[in-house]
Amino acid sequence: MSADHFPSARVHRVALVNAVATLLLLFIGGLVTSKGAGLAVPDWPTTFGYNMFLYPWSKMIGGIFYEHSHRLVASAVGLLTLTLAFWLWLREQRKWLRWLGAAALAMVVLQGVIGGLRVILLEETLAIIHACLAQAFFALTVSLVLFTSQEWTREPQKIELSEAARVRRLCVLTTAMIYLQGFFGAVVRYTGTGIQLHLLVAALVALHVALLGARIMRLRLNEVKLLRPAVILMGLLILQLALGLGSYIGKFTQLGAFLPLFAIVALRTTHVVAGALMLVTSLALTLRSYRHLTFPHSLLRQGLPPEQFSV
Numbered sequence: 001m002s003a004d005h006f007p008s009a010r011v012h013r014v015a016l017v018n019a020v021a022t023l024l025l026l027f028i029g030g031l032v033t034s035k036g037a038g039l040a041v042p043d044w045p046t047t048f049g050y051n052m053f054l055y056p057w058s059k060m061i062g063g064i065f066y067e068h069s070h071r072l073v074a075s076a077v078g079l080l081t082l083t084l085a086f087w088l089w090l091r092e093q094r095k096w097l098r099w100l101g102a103a104a105l106a107m108v109v110l111q112g113v114i115g116g117l118r119v120i121l122l123e124e125t126l127a128i129i130h131a132c133l134a135q136a137f138f139a140l141t142v143s144l145v146l147f148t149s150q151e152w153t154r155e156p157q158k159i160e161l162s163e164a165a166r167v168r169r170l171c172v173l174t175t176a177m178i179y180l181q182g183f184f185g186a187v188v189r190y191t192g193t194g195i196q197l198h199l200l201v202a203a204l205v206a207l208h209v210a211l212l213g214a215r216i217m218r219l220r221l222n223e224v225k226l227l228r229p230a231v232i233l234m235g236l237l238i239l240q241l242a243l244g245l246g247s248y249i250g251k252f253t254q255l256g257a258f259l260p261l262f263a264i265v266a267l268r269t270t271h272v273v274a275g276a277l278m279l280v281t282s283l284a285l286t287l288r289s290y291r292h293l294t295f296p297h298s299l300l301r302q303g304l305p306p307e308q309f310s311v
């Protein structure tokens with residue numbers, strides 16, 4: 001792939017701002033539910049009958065402040081995604097990336113509609129779908145950051161590795177498991193049930209992250225593009241387990257009564273955000289493993305399947 005494909009630093013910057021704004025949106029969304037402010041504004045797309053953008057700041061008090069801020073930041077993310085999709089469509093040469101930008105736009109519109117319907121129909125299932133789609137959309141925005149970066153337009157530095165297939169598979173499995181864990185977390189969050197399943201998957205996620213981290217470190221690669229996300233993922237896992245424990249204590253045990261409300265809200269909200277960060281870190285590692293790891297050519301020439309060389 002030649003450097004000509006680099007869509008321009010400006011498109012990359014929009015993708016970056018979009019991903020950061022989406023993370024902020026996830027944080028505010030987490031805050032909205034942790035504070036029980038999800039239904040503070042009963043109508044949609046209007047806010048108490050006002051055009052959403054003209055709702056007076058002086059009336060943004062209590063739960064309305066959180067819910068209305070969530071809608072405003074979501075609109076900003078929608079606008080950024082529209083700009084990015086438009087720009088990619090006009091300037092990007094990689095066809096698949098143009099379509100990925102369009103898919104992000106479709107997804108953000110769908111997410112907005114589901115969020116709105118959740119308010120109108122008072123459906124918990126829609127809240128769970130909204131939470132899962134939010135994580136998937138954040139993952140897509142981070143992928144767009146990677147794909148529009150110079151890193152993705154330069155020729156990748158290939159690392160020949162007999163166990164390339166296994167490492168990639170472990171990456172995919174870990175990412176999928178973290179995403180599934182987000183779904184079970186949303187079920188716990190909105191229904192108060194299913195904590196046993198969430199704990200079981202937490203143990204599986206922890207095992208897979210540890211295995212993946214250990215395997216990447218054992219390879220002693222000079223390539224920090226794989227090592228760095230692996231180390232960050234392990235750090236996030238430790239943080240996430242601690243935040244999960246705090247959320248559990250705050251939500252399900254008598255000890256929660258001794259914790260100040262702001263601490264419980266902070267624990268539950270950061271647990272949602274750290275989950276999203278784990279997902280995108282694992283995804284970045286997965287994408288990079290596919291880009292950089294390759295089977296040794298000498299072994300391939302012997303005509304044996306790569307699996308036979310895995311350690």
Ligand code: HEM
Nearest residue numbers: 131181182185186188189202205244245247248268272275
């Ligand atoms: C790798 C580990 C974990 C990940 C990736 C993870 C992820 C998540 C996510 C993303 C949510 C929120 C979903 C949403 O509403 O959008 C959640 C909720 C929750 N998680 Fe975890 N979790 C992990 C481990 C744990 C552990 C170990 C515990 C308990 C000891 C725990 C307890 C909870 C509780 C109580 C909630 C509901 C919080 C609330 O109602 O606000 N989690 N989890």
